[in-house]
Amino acid sequence: MYNCYQQTPSDLSIKKQLSMYHISTEIKASNAHYLLEEVEYGHLNIRVGRENRCFTQALHDVTGLQLPKTSLQVVQNDEFRLYWISPDEFLLLVAVGREFEIEKKIRANIKNTDSANHYAILNVSSAQAFLKLSGSRAQSIIKKSTAYDIHPSNLPVGKAVTTTFAKTQVILCRTKEKDLNTTSNSEEYSIIVRRSFSDYVWRWIVDAGKRE
Template identity: 30%
Template sequence: MAKNSPWITPAAAIARDFPAGLTELSPRAQVNLRGILDESSFMTAVKTATGIDLPITPNKVATGKDHKALWLSPDEWLLIGEGEADALVHRLENALTGQHVAINDVSANRTIFELSGPHGHHVLMKSSEFDFHPRVFAPGDCVQTLIAKSQAIVEQVGEDAFHIYVRSSFSRYVGAWLAEALAEYGAPA
């Protein structure tokens, strides 16, 4: 965390006053990976470097030991893990040498909010036009959509827990929106 720890997101100014059920997570390693899916050497190399079989099904998450991979588009994934991104970037670069790929450390791009508790999906439902009903959206799913008109990635990490990745420059606005959206449900027991 050495590199990221002095770095404060705009949401940090209001994060102390977030109601129960909403927290801003500490910065994580976020690495954007692009490559050609049809080349089997690409998938194999990523598996070697991270232990993850990249999800091919749109809007799914694959979890490995240290990292997870979110499907972003047919040739693009977001790898997320604890700590610094440098080690992961180097491992991927070594494994993918000579291949047509792009590996970028985007850890500072997005702030991560965790929304948890029984009303998490209600808050998302009223903040977005995407259908967050449990029938449609379940743990292991992720989606890129608009949350309160701001582009976001939403990942369901547990039965009642969501991670919301928003652009850092929008994080104060989205954080305030989510806090306000939670207010009508009162403090969860």
């Protein structure tokens, strides 16, 4: 019914270039105050309604995760991380190279093969970049870039928001809280951005990272 297939070459020597491949070698995104890195994951976009028990069961069987219970929530375990994007859209991050295996497994685990069983899974691992931003200046870089209130009471760890970032949009998360034992900001953020905007966002953060 659906066209689902392995998007990774079997020949592992074939050169892979992630979203930030070029820009990260051209412009260094770190100084004493911050560090920006691209982290590779397998990205699966999932579209399904919460009421589709058959799907959520299969998802649980394969990943051990239930759909996030509330909006903007992120749930995870040792192997998988699942983001709420909208009431019927979720992003599943898996270990690099496992995206096809997991997609196939979920599809295979769906007991009801009736065409009325409505869902969609899509491998979008090439379509977006996962960035990790850390360092004492991370907070001020994020503050410069978005109007969203990132105070820990509004953006705690475990929450993900799709919001404006510079003149584009990203999925923004706080991934590490401040260490209370230090005076400096020691938070960490993750930013998921669409591939075609990756150079822009990278350069933007580098520029923001130059200023206090």
